[in-house]
Amino acid sequence: MADEFEQLRIEASSRKYGPMARLARALYETGLSPEQVLRECYAVDFPREVFVIAAAAPYTLGLLAKWANQPWQLAVPLDRGGPASRADPYEPKERRLNDLDPDLLPLVFLIRPGIDTEDDDLVLCYRVTELAAGRSTIYGVHEEAETPAATPRDDSLLAGLHKHHTNYLRELEEESENTEGKGEYDLVHPEALREARSLVDRIETFQHAAGS
Secondary structure, three states: OHHHHHHHHHHHOOOOHHHHHHHHHHHHOOOOOHHHHHHHHHOOOOOHHHHHHHHOOHHHOOOOEEEOOOOOHHHOOHHHOOOOOOOOOOHHHHHHHHHHOOOEEEEEEEOOOOOOOOOOOEEEEEEHHHHHOOOOOEEEEEOOOOOOOOEEEEOOHHHHHHHHHHHHHHHHHHHHHOOOOOOHHHOOOHHHHHHHHHHHHHHHHHHHHHOO
């Protein structure tokens, strides 16, 4: 068994999804928790916000973000199906950013429906060295970046997501108040405002649960 884990760890050192998922599943089979599994996979402790989000099944939340494969899939315990055996199509994008800067761990690709903002094509990431130092600082890098130009943005992922969604809500509210010269189909629908507010509320619930 020790030799098997050693081989899995060697394969997972590439940080590619397939080997990481196989290692994570094997670790779950020994009875470890998601917190322990991520610690073993990345050799750092992850902040509580990761596990609060992961427990809520982030891919189903409807937030304005496309979730990366790692670390989210690796944080799925066996009683919820365990890590998916195959990555989704965003894996090459994650790998490209990680190849540019191996210290980066892409977390979410931000989505901005309909309104242009500074967050367009932005990817929020942790730095492994920051996690090792006990910091949950979030860095932003553009999806198509050609150089490792990630810059610090927020103290935590939830803070970054909250800013992203409140900015979108504010833009919708401003747009809804600007009715001059607009036809019925150009107006912001009240349901769009309610949905945007509910997303902000959801993130604030996560922040409360994570103690941030």
